[in-house]
Amino acid sequence: MTELEKGPTGSRRGRGARERIISASQQLFREQGINRTGMNELCAAAEVSKRTAYQHFTGKDELVAEYLRRFDPSVLSGVFDRTDLTPRERLLAAFDISPDTPLCPYIAAAVELHDPQHPASQYARDYKKAVAARLADTAREAGAADPEQLGEQLALLIDGAAARTRVLDADAFPTAAAIAAVLIDNALPATAGHNRRREGVSS
Amino acid sequence: MTELEKGPTGSRRGRGARERIISASQQLFREQGINRTGMNELCAAAEVSKRTAYQHFTGKDELVAEYLRRFDPSVLSGVFDRTDLTPRERLLAAFDISPDTPLCPYIAAAVELHDPQHPASQYARDYKKAVAARLADTAREAGAADPEQLGEQLALLIDGAAARTRVLDADAFPTAAAIAAVLIDNALPATAGHNRRREGVSS
DNA sequence: CGTTAAGCACACCAGGCGGTGTACTTAACT
DNA sequence: AGTTAAGTACACCGCCTGGTGTGCTTAACG
Missing domain, CATH: 1.10.10.60 (Homeodomain-like)
Known part of the structure; x- marks a missing residue:
């Protein structure tokens, strides 16, 4: 039919x-x-x-939406499902997208389409929320005091690195990873389970 | 002539x-x-x-470049030149662009034009570097241990908030400000000269 | 006054855009 | 073999894009 x-x-x-x-x-x-x-x-x-x-x-609009849907190629699951890492290491691993990744296509689509009602824009929003949620889950697993907040913060760092990488044409993920390390160390109770030798967490 | x-x-x-x-x-x-x-x-x-x-x-290209050049409307100088604030407060004030600001046009231009060689893209790069530099200057003034690093970190937070605000259609600057407060407190020696009682930095 | 240049009105261009209509071929499954 | 649907070839549509050519009006300044 x-x-x-x-x-x-x-x-x-x-x-x-x-x-x-x-x-x-x-x-x-x-x-x-x-x-x-x-x-x-x-x-x-x-x-x-x-x-x-x-x-x-x-x-074209429908194709664009499908283009975004067909993305995630383990970028999300491929990081969060690694059982060989501790939750804390998994949170940090999210910033290792260093190799060549051009730019988060979700941000690009939202900017290019310029219409929050566009299906692709809506999907981009959903995806970003999903990433933040998975970060929050992992943060909870790691024993963070306020997992939702930490998840949102780490998601913001990722987006900041992506945007800045695009504008400056230079890798900004190391900077974001450094911030993430500070935030994680601040949010996690100082359990001795993992050796945290981060510098200068004074407060 | x-x-x-x-x-x-x-x-x-x-x-x-x-x-x-x-x-x-x-x-x-x-x-x-x-x-x-x-x-x-x-x-x-x-x-x-x-x-x-x-x-x-x-x-049009030239007009776009000029459009970016004619922007800064004290957004940059209007924050950094406030003598009524301590350097530390000035760093945090950079995250108070909360009201309505649609989105950093420099990021938008870089994404839309999609050509790093475009005059507007080049200017966007210069501007972003300038902001980071001024943040670094202020960080130095505030007595930060590594002002360049702190400036770059804060700049990344601003861009992250801008990008995330655009994609999610929800204000992400408070989250960025919270992170900034943590980073600043970590980077500054704990001098008692300024009462560090910022709210919302729950961690 | 006259010169000079800023601005205007409007028709026009080639070319790309997203999207269609029509008639056709190919190949899998029954 | 026959049905059916996926895929093809290509001309074609109206519309908008960035950008011009030409001839005109207006106003500041010497």
Whole structure:
């Protein structure tokens, strides 16, 4: 029928045009930005006919939203589910996204789309809240006095590092990690379970 | 001659079209974003003929750069030059931009233009560095152990609050201020000269 | 006064944008 | 083999974009 929910695999019949489109969007939207990437260009890169693209997505807006939804590639779960680390180490590991990451696409989308009502903007909000929540969970696990506050604070540090990295074109995550270490040490009761040799936590 | 450097007042002869253009750009670029504001629309809002606009600015890019340059409206100097506050209080006052401020236009421009070589992007970088430098100066004045580091940290907090406010559509500056208070207290020797009784720093 | 330049009105451009219509091919499943 | 749907090719749409060309009016200044 018209709607058959062909499933995330997309490999029911054709040659998987949908996946190619999304894959191309991941590349182009990140490299060039959303507004600077036209549908013509995107379809060409995906080696997909324009008509096909508009049979999978009602419009660019929907594609953009899907582009954001298909992101998280373990960036979130890949950090928080590491059982080899203590909760405290996991909190700090969230700042090790150092390698090359261009910029948090959620911030970029919110700025580029400029419309809080846009589906993608709404998803960006949800995602940011989810990250803060997981940070809070981990903070609670680590025994923080006020886990929600610490989670929100660490989330702000991550966003600050992302924004600053973008504007200054220089990695700001080490600075954010240093702040995080201070905040964590301040929020956690001084249990001797982990050797905390941070400097200068005077107060 | 063709170039006569008519001066910033612009009131040499005409009715000050240039100022009206810049004024309109301040409004529209902030409200709608740079990419979503066309030159037609902008000229209409400024009540300026399109032709006149292109006689003042060689292109939209130049106007965007000028738009950023004409910003600072004491946001920077208005905070750091307050002699009624102690250096420590001045550092914290930088987080009181709470009222309504839509979002730091420098971050927005860097994201929207998406080109680090764009004049406006370069200026945004310079401005961010300048803010960090002034924060560092004030930190030094306050007697911080490592003023450069504290300045960079506080700058990151401001950018984080700005970005997060934009994405979440909720004021994130109080959280940033709370972190700032912790960092400042940690960085400053515990001199009794100023009563450090800031509220909301629950940790 | 006349010169000079700031500003204006408006038609116009090429090109990109998001998005469609139509007629076609291909291939999986029955 | 026949059905069915996924995918294709490509011309085409109206609209808006940044940007011009041309000829005109207005007003400050010497």
